[in-house]
Amino acid sequence: MTRSEAAEQYSQARRRGMKEYREAALSGRYPYLPVLDDILQNANVEAQLPIGIVEVPLKLVVGTKTAGRTAAFSYNFMPLLGTGTEFSVKWITLCQAHVEEGIRDPIRCYEYLGSFYVQEGNKRVSVMKYFDAASITANVTRIVPKFVDNPVIRAYYDFMDFYPLCGMYELKILQEGGYSKLQAAMGKQPQEAWDDDDRANIRSLLVRISEAMSGRGGDKITTTPADVLVVLLQVYDYKTLLDASPAKLAELLKAAWDDVLALANPDSKTVSTSPATPAEKPLIQRILPVKRTNEPDRLKVAFINERTPTTSTWTNSHEFGRAQIDQVFADRVQTKAYNGAVQGQNDEELIEQAIADGATLIFTTTPKLASASLRAAVRHPDVRILNCSVDMPYASIRTYYCRIYEAKFITGAIAGAMASNDRIGFVASYPMLGMPADINAFALGARMTNPRARISLEWTCLPGDPLKRFAQQGITVISGRDTPAPGHPSREYGIFQVRPGGVLQDLASPFWHWGQFYEHVVRSVLDGSWNQDKSGVDGKAVNYWWGMNSGVIDVLFSRELPHDLRHLASILRSGIMSGSIDPFACHIVGQDGSLKNDGLHGFAPEEILHMDWLCDAVDGRIPEYDELTEEARPMYRVQGIHRERLPKEAHEV
DSSP: OOOHHHHHHHHHHHHHHHHHEEEEEHHTTTOOOOOOOHHHTTTTTEEEEEEEEEEGEEEEEGEESTTGOOOOOOOOSOOOOOTTTTHHHHHHOOOOOOOHTTTOOOEEEEEEETTTEEEHHHHHHHHHHHHOOOOOEEEEEEEOOOOOOHHHHHHHHHHHHHHHHHHTTTTTOOSSHHHHHHHEEEEEEEOOOOOOOHHHHHHHHHHHHHHHHHHHHGGSSSSHHHOOOHHHHHSSSHHHHHHHHHHHHHHHHEEEHHHHHHHOOOOOOEOOSSSOOOOOOOOHHSOOOOOTSOOOOSSEEEEOOOOOOOOHHHHHHHHHHHHOOOOOTTEEEEEEEEOOOOOOTTTTHHHHHHHHOOOOOEEEEGGGHHHHHHHHHHHOOSEEEEEOOOOOOOOEEEEEEEEEHHHHHHHHHHHHHHTTOOOEEEEOOBBBHHHHHHHHHHHHHHHHHHOOEEEEETTTTTTSOOHHHHHHOOEEEEEESOOOOOOTTTTTTSSEEOGGGEEEEEEEEEOOHHHHHHHHHHHHTTTOOHHTTTTTOTOOOEEEOOOOOGEEEEEEOTTTTTTTHHHHHHHHHHHHHSSOOOTTTEEEEBBTOEEEEEOOOOOOOOHTOOOOOOOEESSSSSOOOSSSSSSTHHHHHBTTTTTOOOOOOOOOO
């Protein structure tokens, strides 16, 4: 390249810089390079760590370390100074060097939160960005922010933990737990380092995903290509994505696009707290009902269960719900149960079998089947699939569960009144989403009828026998399982009292009335209101979380419950159903002495679901993942209150 040719390149680069400058100024944006020193004035820095010589993606080089050269470059690193300046002369020389032999000397820069700011080598960066180079060699110093519990910092700390394994700065994953999901999907051990082939494969995937995203307007959303890769790996295996052509990858992305939008949308999850009000039909349809063309003649509904009704009261309760559908829609609906679904083994096979048998509405009745449900939904977008779980981020499926804490509040009030020694036992199952709310609601109910009540908390997911430990403490009023368990005494569920001689007396119990929910969903499909009931648009993950006002949850009272106490419980039940009583709209203090609620308001559904603290009436704690029994861990991976923060060696896709 001649000097005059290089000078012409400078003129063109300057024109690009001036264009960027004018557009930024007119739109009210800062038109020059961001300055790291200015950014750090309002940041808490933990440390500076030398990273060494690495290849830095040029698209991540976004600014300069100091303000000295700020006015020489536009926001896109293109030059602004006129020709004939010392600056332009040096730029032209570097341009010649890049074309003839390549720029080899590494720049010096600082990395902060995944972006790079140049200390030495701004003109080298400018030249290489002008020629659309992919990367530049750099001597990098990392500025580590002080840890605070917010999504950006948590995501960055996850990146720092993973970087020694992957060695890729362009691998930016914002969703918590995403790096460990990617590692597992690639078939690697938690601490297994990547080789050059791994990096090449991931870079190729990220490029193709980025192109496919651009084709669907993905450049307008905040989700990174690496985040989308993790989403796709929940649906397709790693080899399928590697082998996919750009056109095929675009097709696969299209099928999972709702889930990508849900990830990008900060309000992506819609919690439906009550059944939707049926839309008013036009008068002509009320007088002369007209069959909709999209209504099926006979809807086939499948239930995919982990266990059988004889071995699981949970499955049995859903079977009662299925029986209600059979009865209510006898002429229009055909149901079938598929039992024995094992996560990661035959779960997808059973769902596919149900679809092959003609099912267009499928309920998978345990959170462990969420991943299989998602993959099937993406493969079969015309099949409606719902998973019995809470707070899932997927738009391709819907989830459903119940606000059991409302019933726990009532049973807690009963237990508080019946506990003669002010001590009450509470048996919890798993530290899953919503469980701390159940415990706290129970404790608040107990405190309402007995201000001195103390709740002794035990867990079935930990080794040992909770009932034996209660007996050692002299506790005789206990909140046990919500339903009878096979092989256990018939009254060892709900809240019960241990009488002299070990005789159990049942008092009350929450009751799951799944048939009410299933009837509503089936009816919405039959009358064409399914989409309206979604309560959102594409890219919304819909989570049904219904309470006592829907009829899905209730409390059954024992005939042995004292009449006055039954009357009180009925008043609480009516108040919760009408909305005049909110279990959490009261003064609440946590175990650590902090004020959780001043009593002037309740909590939002998301706050209740993600509650990870216990009130001061509870003696006990929420166990950590590593403490759980092996059989309890799979459930935690799916529904644990801190499922996204599992250590890498424990997390599974």
